[in-house]
Amino acid sequence: MQVGLVGAPNTGKSTFMKACTLADIEINNYPFTTIEANRGVGYVTTDCPCKELEVSCDPNGRCVDGTRFVPVKMLDVAGLVPDAHQGRGLGNQFLDDLREADVLIHVLDISGRTDAEGEPTEGYDPYGNIEFLERELDFWYEDIFKREWKKFSSSIELESKDFEEQLLERFSGLKISREDIRKVVKETKLDTDIPGKWSEEDIRKFATELRKRTKPMIIAANKIDLPGAEENLERLQKRTDVDIVPCCAEAELALRNASKQGKVNYTPGQSKFDIVGGKDLEDKEKKALDFVKGILDRHGSTGVQEAVNRSVFDLLDMIVVYPVEDENRYTDKSGNILPDAILLEKGSTAEDLAYKVHSDIGEDFIGAIDTRSGRKIGANHTLKNGDIVKILTEK
Ligand SMILES: Nc1nc2c(ncn2[C@@H]2O[C@H](COP(=O)(O)OP(=O)(O)OP(=O)(O)O)[C@@H](O)[C@H]2O)c(=O)[nH]1
Ligand SMILES: [Mg+2]
Known part of the structure; x- marks a missing residue:
């Protein structure tokens, strides 16, 4: 599973990527900051069964108050300009990095302040970027x-x-x-x-x-915080049937950084955050968090997590299932509760899950148990989102 970020230069792809992965990535207000692709691990979020089952899970990744973070690989490439296939800008050879991508997020500057070449401007119609990017x-x-x-x-x-x-x-x-x-x-x-x-x-x-x-696409209408962005978004929504999520990658990055530094409590995708009591914030930080609060109040979220989630769950139709060893306690061999969350395509079977866990387990698969009903299920049983499954093997 890999999510690729594409778009014209200077639209905020690397900011989006950095917000998702917190990797050390360069961001600048000029075109072609990114030349070599940035690779990293981001997350989709889903409701973890730990809440419904009233257990405290021991995830291999992270679970915050019932929101489970499931890793997905992400890739941020150089900016693409019109006629790149004829060698303009950085050409389009670098797109070969995206061969492996299962889904694309087109990061668009919806404020009209970046032209198709990635140069700062004003009043640019972002619709043109959708057409040329697809071309x-x-x-x-x-x-x-x-x-x-x-x-x-x-x-x-x-x-x-x-x-x-x-x-x-x-x-x-x-x-x-x-x-x-x-x-x-x-x-x-x-x-x-x-x-x-x-x-x-x-x-x-x-x-x-x-x-x-093979490369379904969703649009992240970024820089929604800037004047004129909302009007552009409204016009764009009428002109295209591609899914569009309004985003402010800069706000998401500010929140995740502040959260990492222990200054705020924030779960990605949520509509609010709290400043951690007793933390002295500099004026600059206070100002930045006020700006972020304004975005959240107006748009419900920064849109970044929603764009990633929608690309994986809506466009790729993925589900999350939880393999366990002990069907009564939902644990692995070491007693960890709901340790693994696995992304599978909708329609996947119990046997597909076994192969995904390990090819040996797939080969030795003889059946499985749906832990919620306690019933035995066969190789062809179709799994649902949120299923917790014990795989039975012959060894
Ligand atoms: N106002 C605003 N600015 C943003 C937002 N996201 C990114 N930016 C700014 O946009 C500029 C470009 O950001 P990058 O993330 O480097 O853009 P990029 O698309 O990776 O650019 P290239 O690598 O050159 O293609 C930087 O000045 C960012 O701070 C946003 O949500 N709002
Ligand atoms: Mg970049």
């Missing part, structure tokens, strides 16, 4: 396909290899699934027996549809 992503995909298309098509036409198999094999880095291919072939109505005869336009159409399916 550049399509060119990136198209290039990847075109590079291999000759070899790929001759293996099908001359060696009678299967289209789906070959596509999965040759483009495995793009995380394409069989289902993605089938749906795209159906939609584009292209003849998969003769890919060598596809026109450039056919390849482009195929690449674009696959890009949309």
